[in-house]
Amino acid sequence: xxxxxxxxxxxxxxxxxxxxxxxxxxxxxxxxxxxxxxxxxxxxxxxxxxxxxxxxxxxxxxxxxxxxxxxxxxxxxxxxxxxxxxxxxxxxxxxxxxxxxxxxxxxxxxxxxxxxxxxxxxxxxxxxxxxxxxxxxxxxxxxxxxxxxxxxxxxxxxx
Amino acid sequence: xxxxxxxxxxxxxxxxxxxxxxxxxxxxxxxxxxxxxxxxxxxxxxxxxxxxxxxxxxxxxxxxxxxxxxxxxxxxxxxxxxxxxxxxxxxxxxxxxxxxxxxxxxxxxxxxxxxxxxxxxxxxxxxxxxxxxxxxxxxxxxxxxxxxxxxxxxxxxxxxxxxxxxxxxxxxxxxxxxxxxxxxxxxxxxxxxxxxxxxxxxxxxxxxxxxxxxxxxxxxxxxxxxxxxxxxxxxxxxxxxxxxxxxxxxxxxxxxxxxxxxxxxxxxxxxxxxxxxxxxxxxxxxxxxxxxxxxxxxxxxxxxxxxxxxxxxxxxxxxxxxxxxxxxxxxxxxxxxxxxxxxxxxxxxxxxxxxxxxxxxxxxxxxxxxxxxxxxxxxxxxxxxxxxxxxxxxxxxxxxxxxxxxxxxxxxxxxxxxxxxxxxxxxxxxxxxxxxxxxxxxxxxxxxxxxxxxxxxxxxxxxxxxxxxxxxxxxxxxxxxxxxxxxxxxxxxxxxxxxxxxxxxxxxxxxxxxxxxxxxxxxxxxxxxxxxxxxxxxxxxxxxxxxxxxxxxxxxxxxxxxxxxxxxxxxxxxxxxxxxxxxxxxxxxxxxxxxxxxxxxxxxxxxxxxxxxxxxxxxxxxxxxxxxxxxxxxxxxxxxx
Numbered sequence: 001x002x003x004x005x006x007x008x009x010x011x012x013x014x015x016x017x018x019x020x021x022x023x024x025x026x027x028x029x030x031x032x033x034x035x036x037x038x039x040x041x042x043x044x045x046x047x048x049x050x051x052x053x054x055x056x057x058x059x060x061x062x063x064x065x066x067x068x069x070x071x072x073x074x075x076x077x078x079x080x081x082x083x084x085x086x087x088x089x090x091x092x093x094x095x096x097x098x099x100x101x102x103x104x105x106x107x108x109x110x111x112x113x114x115x116x117x118x119x120x121x122x123x124x125x126x127x128x129x130x131x132x133x134x135x136x137x138x139x140x141x142x143x144x145x146x147x148x149x150x151x152x153x154x155x156x157x158x159x
Numbered sequence: 160x161x162x163x164x165x166x167x168x169x170x171x172x173x174x175x176x177x178x179x180x181x182x183x184x185x186x187x188x189x190x191x192x193x194x195x196x197x198x199x200x201x202x203x204x205x206x207x208x209x210x211x212x213x214x215x216x217x218x219x220x221x222x223x224x225x226x227x228x229x230x231x232x233x234x235x236x237x238x239x240x241x242x243x244x245x246x247x248x249x250x251x252x253x254x255x256x257x258x259x260x261x262x263x264x265x266x267x268x269x270x271x272x273x274x275x276x277x278x279x280x281x282x283x284x285x286x287x288x289x290x291x292x293x294x295x296x297x298x299x300x301x302x303x304x305x306x307x308x309x310x311x312x313x314x315x316x317x318x319x320x321x322x323x324x325x326x327x328x329x330x331x332x333x334x335x336x337x338x339x340x341x342x343x344x345x346x347x348x349x350x351x352x353x354x355x356x357x358x359x360x361x362x363x364x365x366x367x368x369x370x371x372x373x374x375x376x377x378x379x380x381x382x383x384x385x386x387x388x389x390x391x392x393x394x395x396x397x398x399x400x401x402x403x404x405x406x407x408x409x410x411x412x413x414x415x416x417x418x419x420x421x422x423x424x425x426x427x428x429x430x431x432x433x434x435x436x437x438x439x440x441x442x443x444x445x446x447x448x449x450x451x452x453x454x455x456x457x458x459x460x461x462x463x464x465x466x467x468x469x470x471x472x473x474x475x476x477x478x479x480x481x482x483x484x485x486x487x488x489x490x491x492x493x494x495x496x497x498x499x500x501x502x503x504x505x506x507x508x509x510x511x512x513x514x515x516x517x518x519x520x521x522x523x524x525x526x527x528x529x530x531x532x533x534x535x536x537x538x539x540x541x542x543x544x545x546x547x548x549x550x551x552x553x554x555x556x557x558x559x560x561x562x563x564x565x566x567x568x569x570x571x572x573x574x575x576x577x578x579x580x581x582x583x584x585x586x587x588x589x590x591x592x593x594x595x596x597x598x599x600x601x602x603x604x605x606x607x608x609x610x611x612x613x614x615x616x617x618x619x620x621x622x623x624x625x626x627x628x629x630x631x632x633x634x635x636x637x638x639x640x641x642x643x644x645x646x647x648x649x650x651x652x653x654x655x656x657x658x659x660x661x662x663x664x665x666x667x668x669x670x671x672x673x674x675x676x677x678x679x680x681x682x683x684x685x686x687x688x689x690x691x692x693x694x695x696x697x698x699x700x701x702x703x704x705x706x707x708x709x710x711x712x713x714x715x716x717x718x719x720x721x722x723x724x725x726x727x728x729x730x731x732x733x734x735x736x737x738x739x740x741x742x743x744x745x746x747x748x749x750x751x752x753x754x755x756x757x758x759x760x761x762x763x764x765x766x767x768x769x770x771x772x773x774x775x776x777x778x779x780x781x782x783x784x785x786x787x788x789x790x791x792x793x794x795x796x797x798x799x800x
Contacts, residue, residue: 033546033547033550033551085336085341088377089340089341089379092377092379092380093340093379093383095533095550096533098550098551098554099526099529099530099533099554101554101558102529102553102554102555102557102558103522103526103529103557103563104561104562104563105562107338107340108340110338111338111340111341114336114337114338114341115336115338115341127562128562131558131561131562132558132561134554134555134558135555135558138551138554138555140551141547141548141550141551142547
């Protein structure tokens with residue numbers, strides 16, 4: 001069996017040489033929309049996630065996601081315990097969040113409602129408010145996550 | 160199996176509470192501690208705890224031909240130097256560790272699942288052991304993850320990477336927060352070296368050259384990796400584990416932190432190792448025993464989990480590519496094209512607003528444009544600056560349409576992967592070649608071809624490993640190894656203006672071919688092809704591939720032949736359960752043997768689904784090799800297992 005596998009390994013490797021190509025080098029994409037695509041690693045993670053990130057000890061062989069941002073020049077959101085998860089979530093999912101806010105529904109706005117403890121019955125109104133405030137939440141393509149989170153939190157507080 | 164030895168849950172916290180409450184007591188004297196340790200060891204011995212099912216789960220023991228041994232290779236996982244091969248020695252050393260608070264970090268915090276289980280199984284009296292240290296790291300991990308329930312997630316196969324061809328599984332730990340995106344994913348993967356090329360990667364992967372580790376990350380990171388970047392569907396199987404069982408799993412996960420296990424693509428892989436965590440949660444499931452095979456395919460582990468009665472329900476999370484296709488199918492061509500133009504920068508996003516179409520259609524056009532832009536940037540097919548500006552403009556236009564009542568057709572959920580046939584196949588059958596009849600038997604450990612029942616598998620992908628067939632011609636009493644494919648991988652992905660996919664194939668193995676009317680021989684061959692596929696209609700595609708082939712056999716002039724040519728064919732499913740694969744192929748020798756004419760063939764292969772794991776296949780073919788012309792027909796009954 002092992003010998004057969006050896007042969008298989010050799011021929012497979014000969015036949016598909018380019019498949020496991022290493023990822024591209026390090027780049028710094030700063031902040032704003034689209035940055036999440038290029039961001040990976042726990043350099044900007046909240047304290048909360050860093051606890052769990054003690055586990056984050058390896059690259060996954062199946063990942064195609066090889067670019068790490070290192071330290072971003074983007075200002076990190078404020079690290080207050082109560083909205084830590086929200087900061088983290090918005091920081092890592094900014095594009096999807098922007099899209100769902102603009103559409104007025106979607107999994108990421110539901111997640112925001114969960115994190116801000118918006119009761120189920122007020123959620124439709126909350127989503128409408130978010131949609132109506134899109135240009136306030138995302139005034140420019142290079143908006144910082146901190147501004148996004150602060151504005152969303154204010155909208156939630158207004159009910 | 161001693162049921163009494165299985166600890167009930169929440170053991171660690173109870174244990175800790177009791178111990179802390181007893182804090183005021185006088186520490187036991189050294190002599191008393193020694194005596195109690197001896198007593199505990201005696202009790203463990205008389206209960207044969209080292210043979211207990213749960214102890215074997217915690218040590219990742221797999222009984223094998225080389226005797227009992229743990230799959231874990233990291234010496235830090237064992238307190239005893241012989242712990243890898245001797246569960247009894249490891250148990251004894253673990254009990255020693257209970258009386259030793261000098262290690263850093265303390266054993267008690269390194270192996271919380273072991274001690275929780277021992278505390279229950281041996282009914283350890285907390286007043287007679289040294290006061291255990293606090294374990295802030297363990298407490299923090301349990302608190303942050305807040306595990307209440309677990310889902311097993313299957314990421315569908317990705318034919319373009321050898322490591323993920325058969326799919327991938329990982330766990331999702333759900334907390335009290337009612338959004339799966341806030342859950343944590345537990346993954347087991349090899350830590351590969353990015354500098355390794357394809358050869359090194361494949362070789363190391365097959366023979367344990369990489370080390371595997373468990374890791375924890377936010378679930379949204381996994382969703383992005385699979386669904387948004389690789390365009391793979393995720394199937395989320397919610398398990399009926401209780402919070403106490405989840406806690407037990409997490410305690411064991413803590414024990415596995417930073418612990419290395421040699422990684423083998425085929426058996427000690429991502430999917431197999433995850434089963435230890437599920438067994439640690441629910442030892443009665445006995446998943447690591449059920450799946451103790453040489454060849455562990457991710458979907459088979461999901462089937463084992465379903466078979467153990469652990470699955471409550473299934474949720475499909477379609478890839479972004481599927482969402483985009485669906486969004487396009489709901490729009491008129493004009494709007495669909497407009498969305499592409501906006502993303503390409505050929506039209507401003509605002510044009511949609513002035514189109515003479517209903518608001519709902521405008522909204523859907525912009526939603527499609529937003530998804531497309533995200534797809535482009537995920538594939539690095541767009542400048543970051545362009546993305547920022549266009550994406551922001553698209554969303555700004557979208558938000559002006561206000562809420563749109565959702566009347567769109569929902570995405571139809573495909574057949575779940577567990578409804579697909581099992582991944583190994585064996586068949587029996589017979590037929591004729593030329594004027595001679597034969598009987599044929601074949602076996603294939605993995606995985607799927609175009610005429611197998613298609614439900615649950617990726618359309619247009621063929622993945623076969625070690626597929627072999629032997630034939631017996633009773634008339635001449637000849638046995639032949641008709642075919643042995645070491646591997647055969649094809650991906651026929653229909654061309655689409657947005658998803659510009661190439662189609663390709665690679666194949667290598669051995670095949671019996673005619674050299675003269677009287678003589679045949681075994682040929683070693685390798686072939687590769689690249690080309691395109693188009694969709695003819697739903698469930699039917701046509702393809703054209705340019706191919707190269709190398710053949711080696713003493714019977715060739717010069718013992719080899721290298722040639723080029725091509726193939727074209729059609730895959731179709733005229734009615735559900737009936738697969739057709741029609742192909743014509745020609746290869747002309749250009750090096751080595753060249754003067755004996757081309758290899759030509761035409762074949763019609765058909766598969767008829769009888770049940771999930773049973774199918775009938777009928778093949779007809781005509782071929783010419785070295786001017787020897789043959790027609791062949793076979794009928795086989797295929798069983799999947």
